[in-house]
Amino acid sequence: MKIAVLAGDGIGPEIVAEAQKVLEALGESFEFESAAVGGAGYEAHGHPLPESTLRLAQAADAVLFGAVGDWKYDALPRELRPEQAVLGLRKNLGLFANLRPAILYPELAGASTLRPEVVLGLDLLIVRELTGDIYFGTPRGRRAAVDGPFPGSPEAFDTMRYSEPEVRRIAHVAFQAARGRQRKVTSVDKANVLETFQFWKEIVGAVGREYPDVTLEHLYVDNAAMQLVRNPRQFDVIVTGNMFGDILSDEASMLTGSIGMLPSASLDAHHKGLYEPAHGSAPDIAGRGIANPLATILSAAMMLRHSLHRAEQALRVEAAVKKVLAKGLRTADIYEQGTRQVGTQEMGDAVRAAL
Ligand code: IPM
Numbered sequence: 001m002k003i004a005v006l007a008g009d010g011i012g013p014e015i016v017a018e019a020q021k022v023l024e025a026l027g028e029s030f031e032f033e034s035a036a037v038g039g040a041g042y043e044a045h046g047h048p049l050p051e052s053t054l055r056l057a058q059a060a061d062a063v064l065f066g067a068v069g070d071w072k073y074d075a076l077p078r079e080l081r082p083e084q085a086v087l088g089l090r091k092n093l094g095l096f097a098n099l100r101p102a103i104l105y106p107e108l109a110g111a112s113t114l115r116p117e118v119v120l121g122l123d124l125l126i127v128r129e130l131t132g133d134i135y136f137g138t139p140r141g142r143r144a145a146v147d148g149p150f151p152g153s154p155e156a157f158d159t160m161r162y163s164e165p166e167v168r169r170i171a172h173v174a175f176q177a178a179r180g181r182q183r184k185v186t187s188v189d190k191a192n193v194l195e196t197f198q199f200w201k202e203i204v205g206a207v208g209r210e211y212p213d214v215t216l217e218h219l220y221v222d223n224a225a226m227q228l229v230r231n232p233r234q235f236d237v238i239v240t241g242n243m244f245g246d247i248l249s250d251e252a253s254m255l256t257g258s259i260g261m262l263p264s265a266s267l268d269a270h271h272k273g274l275y276e277p278a279h280g281s282a283p284d285i286a287g288r289g290i291a292n293p294l295a296t297i298l299s300a301a302m303m304l305r306h307s308l309h310r311a312e313q314a315l316r317v318e319a320a321v322k323k324v325l326a327k328g329l330r331t332a333d334i335y336e337q338g339t340r341q342v343g344t345q346e347m348g349d350a351v352r353a354a355l
């Protein structure tokens with residue numbers, strides 16, 4: 001099986017190297033091929049998602065992705081900024097299903113900004129639709145306003161839209177995921193205001209009737225944002241659109257106190273996927289060997305499970321990560337008194353030793 005390795009910018013290359021070494025240590029015959037993406041793609045080929053990189057990603061069975069972005073690209077026009085690589089890969093590979101688990105490891109309960117008794121045992125999964133909604137909806141652009149309070153004035157607009165099949169397929173992903181968990185799905189919408197999300201709610205409800213063994217509830221997005229900090233353990237699987245999922249998944253990640261621990265998967269209809277840590281490229285600490293590689297290593301575990309049909313190997317990697325945490329090893333971002341601080345490579349080595 002072929003894995004495309006797109007390390008990207010900032011700490012991307014350091015953390016991806018550790019995840020790749022973990023995959024190599026499993027004794028499987030995976031083949032790795034690297035390509036430039038993000039700012040690195042722009043430097044090498046003048047575009048954040050070079051043609052050759054996209055072709056490699058399309059040909060591979062899975063993509064191991066680091067992170068993209070650096071302040072030095074802030075002045076570039078939007079179509080050349082590193083983020084465009086992320087959006088282009090999602091669109092071109094049809095990666096419509098974004099899985100973002102937020103799990104609190106008991107050893108790290110002290111790292112959360114919420115009280116331990118509120119977050120201990122937290123284990124939720126956000127299923128975010130990733131190729132539709134206002135992110136990709138057309139038309140979009142700028143024009144002179146034809147109506148509204150200031151006709152004739154310059155205005156900008158985007159289009160929020162979802163088709164029935166788009167909502168159905170992401171709803172199925174959520175209900176199927178719930179079957180392997182606590183059998184509860186919370187669909188997050190804004191049906192009280194938006195036509196798009198009234199439609200969303202109806203379709204998720206209809207799909208839910210095909211899963212009588214799974215409990216379905218509907219929450220408005222503002223209430224969901226509040227519930228996430230009030231009592232996050234009420235959630236099992238949250239399914240929502242692209243924009244609300246972007247916002248809620250950042251909120252959920254912070255409940256665990258350690259964004260350096262959270263993996264993610266973006267899947268197409270045939271289980272091909274792109275796997276990346278939930279955190280960004282952290283250019284401020286790049287090249288110093290102190291970044292936490294665990295989110296990327298856990299993303300590799302998700303890759304083993306969802307794209308490479310190696311569920312036992314995924315469990316092995318996850319168990320190794322837990323073992324290393326239990327032993328008291330910590331990178332700087334999750335360091336607490338009484339634990340032992342290690343760097344990126346030492347953490348990766350410890351996970352491989354624990355395998
Ligand atoms: C994410 C990021 C991206 C998004 C950006 C980098 C385009 O915030 O993966 O959540 O908005 O989807």
Ligand code: MG
Pocket residue numbers: 246247250
């Ligand atoms: Mg985001």
